[in-house]
Amino acid sequence: MLKFFLLFILINSLNGLNLPNGSPSLYIPVKDNIELLDTNNFKQSVFGSERAWFVEFYSHWCGACQRYAAHWKEIALKTKPWHSKVIQVAAINCADPINDDLCRDFNIEYYPTLRIFPPFAQYDKPEHDSKIINQKDDLEVEMIKYLEKIETLPKKWPIFKEFTSKRLDVLFVSNKNAKYALLMIEKKDSILGMQMMLDFAEHADNLIIRRTTEESNPLLIQKLNVNLRKLPIIFLIENSKGSLKKYESFSDSKKFIPNDLDSKLDEREKFKRMIEKFINDNISVLNNMENKIQIIDDKVDDIADEKSQENSNKISMLDLEASLNVMLRSEISHSNLLNGEKLASLKIWIKTLAKYFPGRKEVKEYLKNLDTKLNSLQTDEITGTQWKQMTNDAQTSDSFLADKSEWMNCKGSKPNFRGFPCSLWTLFHTLTVSQIEHENSKTKPFDDSFSVKEVFEPIRLFVKYFFRCQECSTNFQNETHDYLENLKQPHDAVLYLWKVHNRVNKRLASDLTTDPAHPKIQFPSKELCPNCYNGTEEFNEEETLKFLLSHYSSQNIQELKEDKLEDADSIGLDVNEKEFKIEGDGLNEDVDESLRVVENKEFEQSDSSSMLFWIFVFFVLIGSYLIYSNLKKGKYKLKKHIV
Numbered sequence: 001m002l003k004f005f006l007l008f009i010l011i012n013s014l015n016g017l018n019l020p021n022g023s024p025s026l027y028i029p030v031k032d033n034i035e036l037l038d039t040n041n042f043k044q045s046v047f048g049s050e051r052a053w054f055v056e057f058y059s060h061w062c063g064a065c066q067r068y069a070a071h072w073k074e075i076a077l078k079t080k081p082w083h084s085k086v087i088q089v090a091a092i093n094c095a096d097p098i099n100d101d102l103c104r105d106f107n108i109e110y111y112p113t114l115r116i117f118p119p120f121a122q123y124d125k126p127e128h129d130s131k132i133i134n135q136k137d138d139l140e141v142e143m144i145k146y147l148e149k150i151e152t153l154p155k156k157w158p159i160f161k162e163f164t165s166k167r168l169d170v171l172f173v174s175n176k177n178a179k180y181a182l183l184m185i186e187k188k189d190s191i192l193g194m195q196m197m198l199d200f201a202e203h204a205d206n207l208i209i210r211r212t213t214e215e216s217n218p219l220l221i222q223k224l225n226v227n228l229r230k231l232p233i234i235f236l237i238e239n240s241k242g243s244l245k246k247y248e249s250f251s252d253s254k255k256f257i258p259n260d261l262d263s264k265l266d267e268r269e270k271f272k273r274m275i276e277k278f279i280n281d282n283i284s285v286l287n288n289m290e291n292k293i294q295i296i297d298d299k300v301d302d303i304a305d306e307k308s309q310e311n312s313n314k315i316s317m318l319d320l321e322a323s324l325n326v327m328l329r330s331e332i333s334h335s336n337l338l339n340g341e342k343l344a345s346l347k348i349w350i351k352t353l354a355k356y357f358p359g360r361k362e363v364k365e366y367l368k369n370l371d372t373k374l375n376s377l378q379t380d381e382i383t384g385t386q387w388k389q390m391t392n393d394a395q396t397s398d399s400f401l402a403d404k405s406e407w408m409n410c411k412g413s414k415p416n417f418r419g420f421p422c423s424l425w426t427l428f429h430t431l432t433v434s435q436i437e438h439e440n441s442k443t444k445p446f447d448d449s450f451s452v453k454e455v456f457e458p459i460r461l462f463v464k465y466f467f468r469c470q471e472c473s474t475n476f477q478n479e480t481h482d483y484l485e486n487l488k489q490p491h492d493a494v495l496y497l498w499k500v501h502n503r504v505n506k507r508l509a510s511d512l513t514t515d516p517a518h519p520k521i522q523f524p525s526k527e528l529c530p531n532c533y534n535g536t537e538e539f540n541e542e543e544t545l546k547f548l549l550s551h552y553s554s555q556n557i558q559e560l561k562e563d564k565l566e567d568a569d570s571i572g573l574d575v576n577e578k579e580f581k582i583e584g585d586g587l588n589e590d591v592d593e594s595l596r597v598v599e600n601k602e603f604e605q606s607d608s609s610s611m612l613f614w615i616f617v618f619f620v621l622i623g624s625y626l627i628y629s630n631l632k633k634g635k636y637k638l639k640k641h642i643v
């Protein structure tokens with residue numbers, strides 16, 4: 001019975017570790033042409049692979065990543081023919097807790113971060129053999145530049161180096177069985193030849209494509225009588241049993257030009273269409289990949305629109321604690337190294353949380369524990385792994401933070417909406433109000449020891465160093481550059497943060513990252529606070545301040561529901577379970593290990609029950625003996641009395 005009960009708790013806690021709706025993803029496998037990686041398949045896929053890899057490290061809650069997703073999909077689609085042999089486009093969600101260690105290992109400071117890996121990449125090399133590519137660059141050009149520079153190419157790849165021989169038969173040296181070769185003559189800075197080689201990489205066995213320029217092969221250009229004003233030109237060279245049969249220019253003959261070729265197409269598309277026609281007419285091995293693609297249902301769209309449980313009159317403790325959990329256990333721990341101003345900012349931030357987080361006693365204790373641990377550090381730097389360990393060590397029976405990322409008011413209608421950033425704003429507002437409450441509880445509030453910047457500055461530092469949505473972090477620094485001039489009076493931080501947040505709301509009002517079920521409005525709405533408005537649009541700041549002080553007050557925080565509290569209190573089991581999930585190799589191992597925990601607990605339990613049993617037996621025996629001896633004495637006295 002006990003075993004079943006514990007198993008039930010274990011299964012529940014396993015479910016509890018999942019983010020809402022499982023592991024959210026911004027991409028749909030296969031359909032988006034993006035390989036989805038996670039901690040279980042990353043190393044096997046990327047390192048030692050015959051293909052190069054171009055990986056986006058993202059976070060599903062980050063607005064910048066959501067906007068960038070369309071671009072990443074576009075790149076994946078554009079380069080689709082490159083994937084199977086040369087370079088794979090992939091993505092990994094760093095906001096999924098199972099990827100925490102991996103994202104830390106790659107020192108993912110900001111989302112999205114793009115890293116490109118060569119073929120046969122080696123994990124042990126600096127930066128794990130990868131290079132960061134700026135997301136704002138032309139990614140196709142960046143990929144081509146990167147591939148061009150690779151020294152040792154895998155056998156199956158096209159040869160990117162310019163063709164320098166004046167003999168055309170040399171084209172077939174690398175693949176004697178190929179019947180045809182296409183030689184593109186183009187200008188030095190053109191990437192068209194590379195694009196064609198990559199676009200038709202799947203046909204490299206049957207069709208050789210090379211490129212050359214006037215600078216690198218003047219003799220051949222002369223021999224072919226190329227009109228340099230008409231570049232780019234493609235020559236078709238046919239190989240017949242080792243000797244060249246003929247060669248001709250694509251542009252000289254109508255047979256290479258598709259009938260329906262649209263003259264408005266750009267150069268790349270035109271050449272692509274011509275080569276496709278040539279392959280269809282002559283090689284007929286065009287793998288119609290389209291037919292093979294298994295379209296997976298649009299999971300994201302299929303996810304039922306969940307009714308948000310927003311109770312806009314209350315702040316949810318579940319959101320606040322989940323915010324702490326994601327920030328402390330994931331976001332901060334993704335740093336490879338914490339030192340200098342970053343470590344100093346972390347210390348200030350944790351101190352602020354320990355002092356002002358208006359939560360349960362155990363959570364406050366947990367934050368205090370972390371604060372103490374950070375302040376007793378003997379070194380001036382720690383690794384992300386050490387920090388993560390610290391977040392585990394701070395956990396005791398009366399000091400804990402549940403390892404859960406469930407949202408209540410911050411729950412979006414789809415997994416990529418709201419969540420962590422929403423909870424972060426909520427936490428920030430709550431902290432500014434908590435500072436005022438704290439002050440009001442003093443006998444001499446707002447005396448010289450009070451600093452209106454005490455909470456706001458740590459918030460700003462936290463956003464700068466640990467809010468990894470790069471765009472959000474930069475915007476926030478810019479939007480609050482004037483904070484010193486604006487924070488003068490005791491309540492200024494509450495109002496200032498409200499104004500900044502409303503500016504962000506305005507900027508994002510019609511953004512595609514906004515949850516349609518929760519439009520970005522100027523907060524508070526008239527329904528929520530009619531008094532906050534002077535007229536139709538204008539806010540009454542005095543009334544708004546009153547509203548904010550009450551809305552974000554500790555009195556207005558909706559405590560965790562009974563079941564959530566029980567869930568949260570089972571953190572001992574949660575933490576163990578999570579550790580196994582991250583460290584173990586396979587699911588069975590996870591389950592076995594977790595069961596072992598359960599069995600150990602059961603063993604401990606049965607051990608202590610048997611102890612209780614023997615204590616009970618011992619007392620029963622002692623009791624019986626005493627009763628017996630008393631009775632005996634009584635009998636004796638009785639006997640004596642009778643005599």
Ligand SMILES: Cc1cc2nc3c(=O)[nH]c(=O)nc-3n(C[C@H](O)[C@H](O)[C@H](O)COP(=O)(O)OP(=O)(O)OC[C@H]3O[C@@H](n4cnc5c(N)ncnc54)[C@H](O)[C@@H]3O)c2cc1C
Nearest residue numbers: 063064418421422424425471472475476498501502518523
């Ligand atoms: C510091 C920071 C900077 C960000 N910058 C960007 C950015 O540059 N680009 C981007 O795409 N995303 C940015 N985000 C994310 C974005 O602001 C939202 O958090 C995200 O889109 C989720 O929005 P939401 O609908 O849940 O509401 P949120 O804007 O997250 O608000 C959460 C809750 O706070 C309350 N609220 C709303 N406005 C106010 C206010 N003015 N004062 C007090 N309470 C309020 C409401 O109850 C609301 O439900 C940022 C987030 C943070 C924390």
